[in-house]
Amino acid sequence: MYKFSKAQSGLTLLELSLAIGVISLIVAASIAGYIAVQSGQRAVQSHQELLSVRDKMKQLYASAGNFGGTDSSPVDQNSIFITASYLPATLVISGSDILNSYGGNMNIMGGKTFFYVKVTEIPTAVCVDLMTDAIPSGWRAVQVGGTAPTSKPSQMSAVSAATAANSSNCSSADAVTMYFSAV
Numbered sequence: 001m002y003k004f005s006k007a008q009s010g011l012t013l014l015e016l017s018l019a020i021g022v023i024s025l026i027v028a029a030s031i032a033g034y035i036a037v038q039s040g041q042r043a044v045q046s047h048q049e050l051l052s053v054r055d056k057m058k059q060l061y062a063s064a065g066n067f068g069g070t071d072s073s074p075v076d077q078n079s080i081f082i083t084a085s086y087l088p089a090t091l092v093i094s095g096s097d098i099l100n101s102y103g104g105n106m107n108i109m110g111g112k113t114f115f116y117v118k119v120t121e122i123p124t125a126v127c128v129d130l131m132t133d134a135i136p137s138g139w140r141a142v143q144v145g146g147t148a149p150t151s152k153p154s155q156m157s158a159v160s161a162a163t164a165a166n167s168s169n170c171s172s173a174d175a176v177t178m179y180f181s182a183v
Contacts, residue, residue, distance in 0.1 A: 042101050043126045047133055049088050049100065050117060053108055054138065054182050056086045057115050067110030072150050074109035074116070081108055102126075104177075114140070114152040116181040127170035127178060132158070134180060141181040144170055153181040 011019070057077070061067055069075030078098055081087050091106065092099040098106040104121025122130065127144060134142040141153035170176060 039123075039125070043129045045090055045101055046119075046122070046126060047130060047137070049091055049106075050119070050130070050134075050139075050180055051137060052088045053081070053086075053106070053117055054180070056081070057108065057110065057182070060110075061115075066112045067115040069109075069111050071111040071113055071152060074111040074148070074150075077108040077110045077115070078106075109148065111152075114149070114181055114183045116149050116179050118148060118177065118179050120177045122176050122178055124170050124176065127176050130178060131170060139180045139182050141179075143179045143181075144176050146179075149179060149181050152183060 057067060060077075060080075067074070068077055068080075079096060082093055082096065082098070087093065087098060090101065098108075100106050100119055100121070102121045102123060104119060106120075107118040109116050109118065131142055131144065135156050135158045141149070141156045143149070
């Protein structure tokens with residue numbers, strides 16, 4: 001009869017492979033969770049930036065009696081916001097451009113009785129969040145794509161996530177352009 005003289009020490013190749021596989025799954029799940037949290041934070045940040053700009057425009061209207069231009073030909077308000085430091089610190093200023101956290105532009109345009117904020121390069125998932133939050137948070141109207149508003153918008157009703165995600169709204173495979181209007 002054969003007798004083993006030495007006890008086995010260390011891990012077998014199978015045990016080592018199994019351990020590496022389990023660790024890989026944990027790391028992959030952690031990275032996916034981190035990316036989802038980061039995306040959610042950027043969406044909240046975008047929403048807060050828009051609210052900050054909207055509130056400042058309303059303050060400017062209260063002091064001037066209009067939003068800077070005519071309704072049919074709104075005037076670019078970016079330079080006023082940049083010069084007066086009215087923008088949230090999370091927005092990037094590059095010369096006369098205001099950049100959002102997705103690298104797209106933000107244009108603040110003022111008419112006589114209304115104003116709008118145009119944002120570009122908004123990811124589809126964020127578009128749905130912004131669109132569903134816009135009306136309850138005090139925007140009068142929101143649209144995806146198309147041309148800039150040239151008249152005082154009528155009050156929209158709240159937009160559901162299903163409506164926001166349909167083909168005529170946020171379903172573009174590419175980043176979208178959104179217009180947020182208020183009076």
